[in-house]
Amino acid sequence: MYKKRFDGRDWDETRPIEAKVGIIKRANGSAMFKIGDTIAYASVFGPRELYPRFLQNPERGLLRCNYNMMPFSGSGDRVRPGPNRRSKEISMVTQKALLPVLNLEAYPNAVVDVFIEFPQTDAGSRCAGICAASLALADAGISMKDLVAAVAVGKVDDKIVVDLNYNEEAYDHVEGGVEGAPVADIPLAIVPSTGEISLLQMDGEISKEELFEAIEAGKKSSKKIAEVLRKALKDKFTGDTNE
Amino acid sequence: MSELIVKEKEIVVPGEELANGMDFLPGDGTYREGEVIKANKLGLAVVDGRAIKIVPVSGAYLPKRGDTIIGKVMDITYSGWIINTNCAYKAMLSLKDATSDFIAKGADLTKYYSFGDLVVANIYNVTSQNLIDLTLKGPGLKKLTGGRIINVTATKIPRIIGKSGSMISMIKDATKCQIIVGQNGVIWVDGEPKNEIIAVDTIKKIESNAHKSGLTDEISKHLEEAMKGE
Numbered sequence: 001m002y003k004k005r006f007d008g009r010d011w012d013e014t015r016p017i018e019a020k021v022g023i024i025k026r027a028n029g030s031a032m033f034k035i036g037d038t039i040a041y042a043s044v045f046g047p048r049e050l051y052p053r054f055l056q057n058p059e060r061g062l063l064r065c066n067y068n069m070m071p072f073s074g075s076g077d078r079v080r081p082g083p084n085r086r087s088k089e090i091s092m093v094t095q096k097a098l099l100p101v102l103n104l105e106a107y108p109n110a111v112v113d114v115f116i117e118f119p120q121t122d123a124g125s126r127c128a129g130i131c132a133a134s135l136a137l138a139d140a141g142i143s144m145k146d147l148v149a150a151v152a153v154g155k156v157d158d159k160i161v162v163d164l165n166y167n168e169e170a171y172d173h174v175e176g177g178v179e180g181a182p183v184a185d186i187p188l189a190i191v192p193s194t195g196e197i198s199l200l201q202m203d204g205e206i207s208k209e210e211l212f213e214a215i216e217a218g219k220k221s222s223k224k225i226a227e228v229l230r231k232a233l234k235d236k237f238t239g240d241t242n243e
Numbered sequence: 244m245s246e247l248i249v250k251e252k253e254i255v256v257p258g259e260e261l262a263n264g265m266d267f268l269p270g271d272g273t274y275r276e277g278e279v280i281k282a283n284k285l286g287l288a289v290v291d292g293r294a295i296k297i298v299p300v301s302g303a304y305l306p307k308r309g310d311t312i313i314g315k316v317m318d319i320t321y322s323g324w325i326i327n328t329n330c331a332y333k334a335m336l337s338l339k340d341a342t343s344d345f346i347a348k349g350a351d352l353t354k355y356y357s358f359g360d361l362v363v364a365n366i367y368n369v370t371s372q373n374l375i376d377l378t379l380k381g382p383g384l385k386k387l388t389g390g391r392i393i394n395v396t397a398t399k400i401p402r403i404i405g406k407s408g409s410m411i412s413m414i415k416d417a418t419k420c421q422i423i424v425g426q427n428g429v430i431w432v433d434g435e436p437k438n439e440i441i442a443v444d445t446i447k448k449i450e451s452n453a454h455k456s457g458l459t460d461e462i463s464k465h466l467e468e469a470m471k472g473e
Contacts, residue, residue: 028303047303047331058372101257103283108372110331138257138285141302141398145274145283146258193258193281233256233285237300237454 001175002157006167007036012217014151014163017225019131019232021139029140031232033132036165037122042132043115044140050111061107065095065114067129073118075166090126097130097150097189097199103143112142123166123185124152130189130199135229139236147229148198149222150189153214155206157181160214162221181205188218192226195219251290254300255282261295272297300454304330304397304427306369313387313425314377316360319352326362326377329394329427334375336364341379361387361431363423383423390421390433393443395450397428402453403446410449410459417466418442441469 005011015036024030027043034040050056067090069079094116104112114136116129127150134148154164156171157180164185173180184206189199197215206214245264249255261273262280269275272284273295282288286297306312306328314326314334323337338346342355356362363384364377379385395403404411404424415422420434420442432442445466452458 022301029301047305049331049333107331110373139301141284141286141299143272143283144257145281147256230256230259234254237254 002159002171002173005161007165011159012162012221014221014225015165017228019135019228021135021232021236027136027140029136029138029142031132031135031139033128033135033229035124035128035131035163037120038124038128039118039120040125040128040132041117041119042129042136043117044112044133044136044142045115046112046140047107047110047142048113050109055111056109058108059105061104061109062111063095063099063102063104063114064111065091065098065116065133067091067094067116067118067126069118069121069125073121075122090129093199093201094126094130094133098133098137098148100196100198101134101144101146101148101191102137103145106143112137112140123164123169124187126150126199127152127187127189131225131229135232138233146191146193147226148189149192149226149229150187150199151218151221151225152185152187153218153221154186154204155181155184155210155214160210160217162217184210184214186211186214186218188215188222190219190222190226192223247290247295249288251288253288254286255288255297256285257282261288266293268294270294270296272299299398301396301398304328306330306332306334306366306373306375307426308366308369310366310426311363311384312366312377312427313361313363313392313423313429313431314427316356316358316362319356319358324352324356326364328375329425329429330397332373332375334364334366334377336362336377336379340367340377343380356386361392363387363425363431387423387431390431391439391443393430393432393446395428395430395446397426399450399453400424400426400428402458403430403449405459410462413459413463414442414445414466417463417470418445438470441466444469 018034020032024043029044067087071078071081114133130150156168171183182204184204186202245266247262248260259282269280284297286299314328316324317327318325326334328334367378368376418438423431432439
């Protein structure tokens, strides 16, 4: 039985969060988002001209996201550099998670590029990436209705937990020769002001009732994360941290 | 009952509620959702009568009618020049807006403005598709020769110019350089090579300290020291 979380957190408690805006000088907007041992750096370039020309859309701008784990970012083997099936999928879901808040019709024929890099990961990287990207987009002065906050929720053994770390994600319990239920891992992205869900994926198994319970817990946590994001944006201009 | 939720000149983030009630109107960088006006952009909230708008504090340049910009000739067409504006959209400088000379059909337009030439031009129209029309007819609008070009963040330009040009004229006076500031974040500096470097350094210093108050005094001190240390 999973009685207490490996790192001693409450069931609905996230790992410690740190967020900072405006860290990459050459980008139009940038941000760092750290949750526990997962660190995401996002940089935004644009709106800028879009080529090849057939990609241009006269009705709205294009958002391009790029998710990349650095070779040394994993806890096990070296991560093979370059795009792969997984990173392409995550780039796509990141883009779709951010699109509902962006007013891209203000940038016809142009493109907004978002590059998300991970120097270190410990589960929950797509959620950290979405948080970092939404901060960087705001920092780049892109017109957007709201920020996007993301967090993973899940079920470990019989407990609903928020923000799984790698140990929990890999939890594999056998008692008396009987295998426990597989861990459910559900990354979730929320538009805080409306409660809209812009990303919902799942690994593992969970019942319908527990899924709703988990999503509610995730909504609550992402409201808190949204507060951290807002504070990080304001700190760039009021705090002493920025030189 | 309408009420203002934020203070004047407060930093607001996208999605933040600015005011409640129909007595306020959403201006630039804001939108209305039900009765509430919310921010669309990161910036300073400014209340202008009944309207609330956001003055952006970061981001790439977006073309606006009336702005004077510095651009580079990229291409030449039948009817004029295509100008790179340092933003996502190219600008068109048509023959009639470029010169009052008579230009015969099929004449060589590179005689007037050739590839790579820099021009100070005024934006007189921006369409909904962000097509930009430029004019060179007006005081101070011309082709630039010599000097050097630097790029700064477009949102910091008002700070570099200062209140009614106080900051920029201070730099001009101290370094005896000619300086032209484009709203698109392109700045042209021409003078003694040593002084040019001082002017560029000073402008970079303003850019990185734009959010601080009491910057004018700091910059005047910096200029004094830099000119002495020649």
